[in-house]
Amino acid sequence: MKKTWSKWSVIIAGVIVGLVAVGLGHYGNPGNMQLCIACFIRDTTGGLGLQTAGPQYIRPELIGILLGAFIISIVRKEHAPKGGSSPLTRFILGVCVMVGALIFLGCPLRMVLRIAGGDLNAVVGLIGFVGGILTGIVFLNKGFSLKRNYDQPAIEGVAFPAINVLLLILLVAAPAFIFFSEKGPGAMKAPILISLAGGLIVGAVAQRSRLCFVSGTRDAVLFKDFGMLLCYAAICVVVLVANLISGKFKLGFAEQPIAHTEWLWNILGLYLVGFGSTLLGGCPMRQMILAGSGNSDSAITVLGFVAGAAISHNFGLASSAAGTTANGRVAFVICVAVVFIIAFCNTKKSSSAKGAAA
Amino acid sequence: MKITVDALGLSCPEPVLKLKKVIGGAKDIELLVDSRSCVENCTRFAESKGFAVSVSGGRGQYVMTLKKK
Numbered sequence: 001m002k003k004t005w006s007k008w009s010v011i012i013a014g015v016i017v018g019l020v021a022v023g024l025g026h027y028g029n030p031g032n033m034q035l036c037i038a039c040f041i042r043d044t045t046g047g048l049g050l051q052t053a054g055p056q057y058i059r060p061e062l063i064g065i066l067l068g069a070f071i072i073s074i075v076r077k078e079h080a081p082k083g084g085s086s087p088l089t090r091f092i093l094g095v096c097v098m099v100g101a102l103i104f105l106g107c108p109l110r111m112v113l114r115i116a117g118g119d120l121n122a123v124v125g126l127i128g129f130v131g132g133i134l135t136g137i138v139f140l141n142k143g144f145s146l147k148r149n150y151d152q153p154a155i156e157g158v159a160f161p162a163i164n165v166l167l168l169i170l171l172v173a174a175p176a177f178i179f180f181s182e183k184g185p186g187a188m189k190a191p192i193l194i195s196l197a198g199g200l201i202v203g204a205v206a207q208r209s210r211l212c213f214v215s216g217t218r219d220a221v222l223f224k225d226f227g228m229l230l231c232y233a234a235i236c237v238v239v240l241v242a243n244l245i246s247g248k249f250k251l252g253f254a255e256q257p258i259a260h261t262e263w264l265w266n267i268l269g270l271y272l273v274g275f276g277s278t279l280l281g282g283c284p285m286r287q288m289i290l291a292g293s294g295n296s297d298s299a300i301t302v303l304g305f306v307a308g309a310a311i312s313h314n315f316g317l318a319s320s321a322a323g324t325t326a327n328g329r330v331a332f333v334i335c336v337a338v339v340f341i342i343a344f345c346n347t348k349k350s351s352s353a354k355g356a357a358a
Numbered sequence: 359m360k361i362t363v364d365a366l367g368l369s370c371p372e373p374v375l376k377l378k379k380v381i382g383g384a385k386d387i388e389l390l391v392d393s394r395s396c397v398e399n400c401t402r403f404a405e406s407k408g409f410a411v412s413v414s415g416g417r418g419q420y421v422m423t424l425k426k427k
């Protein structure tokens with residue numbers, strides 16, 4: 001068995017993800033939001049009518065990512081139904097991560113895409129994201145754990161992919177109870193087949209490369225393993241070059257697509273995302289990939305993202321191009337307190353070397 | 359003396375952190391993990407610390423044998 005990936009394989013993975021993002025942008029997805037797990041979960045939540053104040057569209061990219069990971073994990077015999085590792089805690093962390101992402105306006109993947117588009121607000125947000133990961137690392141080093149998972153019945157591992165097939169059917173059939181935005185970001189979309197194909201490619205590549213926007217920084221700090229950082233760099237360079245060629249690159253803070261300029265809240269929003277995601281063991285993209293690979297704890301986490309998206313828009317927490325909201329700022333304080341409480345309550349003092357060995 | 363580390367059911371980075379705690383003075387380690395991604399992460403870390411790694415088992419349980427070169 002090939003045990004490790006080479007630097008080139010993660011760079012190639014990054015190039016492929018970057019090219020898919022460029023393609024999706026070319027075919028109609030919003031500017032600097034060609035692919036975003038948080039935004040697209042929010043859109044899908046709206047498409048199902050679970051939130052009515054934000055964009056509404058069942059994003060085929062997400063369905064593709066999940067099914068791409070599902071298929072490749074089956075093919076490579078890595079699909080394994082697992083679950084039972086603090087599921088409710090993971091759900092709550094998922095809610096908090098989504099609240100943070102919608103304060104910043106994007107997941108870590110979109111942060112990279114925004115940087116590649118010249119959006120300096122995302123560069124500022126990166127500071128908070130790294131700060132959040134470093135905070136999570138402090139707890140990991142002190143013994144933070146959401147405890148082990150256990151084998152589950154086969155249906156537990158296929159339920160989430162099946163739900164996504166159902167979502168695809170609903171999208172194509174478009175019954176009256178499914179919502180479609182007529183203007184705004186939710187109305188900016190690549191054709192379904194292209195979006196689905198793009199998602200399948202990204203899901204397969206991310207499953208193979210273990211692409212995660214938290215693990216790069218986390219593992220660089222914890223284990224001096226810098227490989228995954230090359231993947232982010234590859235995505236950024238590919239999208240940056242495409243933006244420069246197509247004239248979409250615009251350096252600055254003001255009037256960036258679907259972004260606000262409140263620097264403190266860009267930092268704090270992504271701080272919450274980085275902190276929560278580190279405790280969860282992976283970024284929103286990684287949770288999607290693990291959910292497709294049979295991990296029902298990650299599926300629960302994604303459902304937490306869905307709940308977080310519904311709460312964010314129904315309760316007026318989500319930011320817009322005009323900036324953050326008072327409700328969003330209060331929600332941030334509550335969510336960051338909740339994440340700290342979860343971190344403290346699941347951290348036991350680091351055991352000795354002998355104690356660690358079972 | 360062989361050290362056995364049971365990291366079954368734990369998701370990354372916890373298995374690597376458990377390995378990191380014992381790898382300092384060890385020469386012979388048996389590490390139990392249950393996912394391919396954990397095998398890959400632990401292998402990279404062990405190799406960076408000068409260990410030769412062999413893996414047996416399959417889906418559900420991998421037994422990693424780490425020997426100091």
